[in-house]
Amino acid sequence: MTSVTSDVYGSLPGGHRVRRFRLQSESVKVEIISFGCIITCLETKDRHGHFSDIVLGFDDLEGYTNKHPYFGAVIGRVANRIAKGTFTVDGKDYLLPINNGPNSIHGGLKGFDKVLWTPEVVENGVKFSYTSGDGEEGYPGELNIWVTYTLVGNELVLNYKAQTNKTTPVNLTNHSYFNLAGQRSPNFNDHEISIDAEHYLPVDDTMIPTGDINPVEGTNFDLRKPVNVESQIAKLQENGFDHNYCLKESQKEQTCARVYHKPSGRVLSVRTTKPGIQFYTANFLDGSLKGKGGAVYPKHSAFCLETQAWPDAVNKHQFPNILLHCGEEYNQTTWFVFSVE
Ligand SMILES: *[C@@H]1O[C@H](CO)[C@@H](O)[C@H](O)[C@H]1NC(C)=O
Ligand SMILES: *[C@@H]1O[C@H](CO)[C@@H](O)[C@H](O)[C@H]1NC(C)=O
């Protein structure tokens, strides 16, 4: 049985109230606010039954309205990078705000992480809706989006739906930074990860996929068998992982990633209907943010598993399509399953 309660979390400049929803089952507690659909707190049990908050974030609304690394938020219209911020749809060129080197990232200057959503309590959870206007952040078409979080036992389910009145690229994800030892931990020593993918996308020096789809076999990107995250990063030439893994193409749900933290016994498994998962090891955190309860978040103190379409898919015809047409429904689901071992 999941209980759903809510209160006021804060007010935005201009006076709009932000609500907070608390979903609680026997084994998981999660808090989500109507600003950015941000997961502000996620507590799970360790093997002794003690709860810890395993996501990074801030103590108050101001932390989230300021510029931050998208802690816990829904990202859209298009998660990840679009090369040079341009694409062509139905013969028309579109230009998006450039906000990541030469590229556009995470929906633009005011993406879905920075808007106020309309909440509605549903069975075992909460559904948020938002209408993104025609031309908002440079994207074509009016887009209606519904993001539903439900908690059943130890499974947190995120469903994303969207409809447009003009062809537009869409791919939504949420962006929680996890540390299964608890959000205050200075590193992710003792985390083991596996990702069930035969291929990954190599990137250029602005982090745009080169267009190649490389086998993981024989590389340091091979995560098909569990590896220690820290020692695997040490083997890379890169700063850490920030790469898309290619999942088997299907609209069926598939288990794609598993993270195990031996000292606490916490396990996070991810299932998704999406075709890709970005594994990111918080390479750009630098300890300068003031996090929850005064925590500092150094480089490599958390990881993200962002289920998504492949980065820059709108410009790479060999990648799975991300165009949503008028009359179609975008419908993607990700399951986060928390257990102990
Ligand atoms: C889509 O909806 C917007 C807002 O209602 C409207 O301005 C626009 O003309 C519509 N576009 C089409 C192609 O129907
Ligand atoms: C979304 O949030 C949940 C709960 O914090 C987390 O388990 C998951 O990693 C996030 N999803 C994605 C796709 O990043």
Ligand SMILES: *[C@@H]1O[C@H](CO)[C@@H](O)[C@H](O)[C@H]1NC(C)=O
């Ligand atoms: C949307 O996806 C969910 C989960 O995969 C599925 O249960 C549901 O039937 C889908 N809804 C529609 C309208 O296709």
Ligand SMILES: CC(=O)N[C@H]1CO[C@H](CO)[C@@H](O)[C@@H]1O
């Ligand atoms: C609506 C839509 O086209 N969504 C797409 C998001 O991305 C994946 C793969 O890139 C597609 O399979 C979905 O159809």
